[in-house]
Amino acid sequence: MGERPVIFSTHLLHPQVTAALEEIGRYRVAERPTPEAIARDSAGAQYIVVRAPIAPEIIARETGLRALVRHGAGLDMIPVDAATEAGIVVANVPGANAVTVAEHAIWSALALLRRYPQVHAGLRRDGWEAARRHSDAGRELAGRTIGIVGMGNIGRELARIAGQGFGMQVLSHTRSPDKVPDGVTACSLPDLLAASDVLVLACPLNDATRGLIGAAELAAMRPGSVLVNVSRGPVVVEEALLSALDSGHLAGAALDVFDRQPLPPDHPLLDRDTVILTPHMAGITEESMLRMGQGVVAEIRRLEAGERPDNLVNPDVWPRYAARRDVPKAQP
Structure with missing residues (x-):
């Protein structure tokens, strides 16, 4: 029997998955999820479980690397073209945390409409009555219009x-408008922005979506929307978002992702009491960590x-990978 492969993970995983x-x-596992530690600790790996960006230099260095397996769906952490060129498989686990992220988005929208950030801060800073006064401007999610970018x-x-749960009118801007689910209306981005009380960005990052929501798009949103x-x-131009919040045009924003991660301690978003900030955790719960990890193990x-x-992301690599690994010809 040959030597057992080295499986390296950029982060700690669910205990059952680890076992x-x-x-x-x-x-x-990387000592810390930093670029330096990942580059150092991944040496000699045959498989890398990806929860942080993988530098192209790792792919060039690790001639024995077989696969990069994304612990989740998004591929912006992986240089797929470089992996394909090197004969390395890229796989992911799509859908495993979809309900997790969707619940986070709904929670965020509810909290913004009910002015939770202001109530939370006001109760601690200004007292009971001052905090209660924010409720007069609170709004309900039921019956409002939600616009979802990405389907x-x-x-x-x-x-x-x-x-189905809140009786909202659901609009979507997507590359495949003919495939939207029943009950969802596909529309252009300008129409979606103009009609939505809640705008949720759930699209991948690529050349088409980078900077998609800038000053013009924010100005086109409904006054008081979130x-x-x-x-x-x-996907969002942060400077434009700050301006839209400071002017009062937007009532609030909930951000789980940022231009720079971790978020710098002096970032101006940290000073806004109409903003909910979370550390890129919308897709992380005990349940989703287990589901994503089980998907990684299976691949x-x-x-x-x-x-x-x-879930082979780069199917063109398979013949080259199979030749490297001496996979039997019968395999597709």
Whole structure:
């Protein structure tokens, strides 16, 4: 029997997932999830479980690397083209945390409309009566219009919860308007911005979505509307968002992602009492961590058995990967 493969993870994983990976190979975790520690501690890995950005230099250095398996769906942390060129498989686990992120978006929208940030801060700073006064301007989610940018797994879960659970009118701006679920109206971005009380960004980060929501788009939103970003930070132009909040045009924003992560301690968003900030955790719960980890384990087991991953991101790599790994010709 050959030597067991080295499986490296950029972060700690669910205990059950850790145990399963330890059965497959020699499992280790980055000392810290920093670029420097990841680059150092990934040396000699055959599999990398990705929860933080992987530098192209790691791919160039690790000639024995077989696969990068994303613990989640988004691929902006992985240089897919470089991996494909090197004959390295890229796989992910789409949909495993869709309901988790959708619930976070709904919670965020509810909190913004009920002015939770102001109430929370006011109760501690100004007292009971001052905090209660914020409730006079609170609003209900039921019956309002939600606009969702992106209609992938997260967008569909969010549309289901918003429409069926809260009786909201659901609009979507998506690259595939012919595939929106029943009860969702596909529309252009300008129409969505003009009609939405709650705007939720649930799209991937790519050349088309980088800077998608800038000053003009924020100005086109309904006065008093709120924005929730559970996609990626660069989808929103942060300076323009700050201006829209400071002017009062937007009633609030809930941001789980940022241009720079971790968020710098002197970032101006930290001073705004109409903003809810979370540290890129919308998709993280005990349940979702287990589901995503189980998906990672399943894909690594398939690769160890010479099988093609169920969620192969770069299918063009398979013939080259199969030749490197001496996978039997019968495998697709």
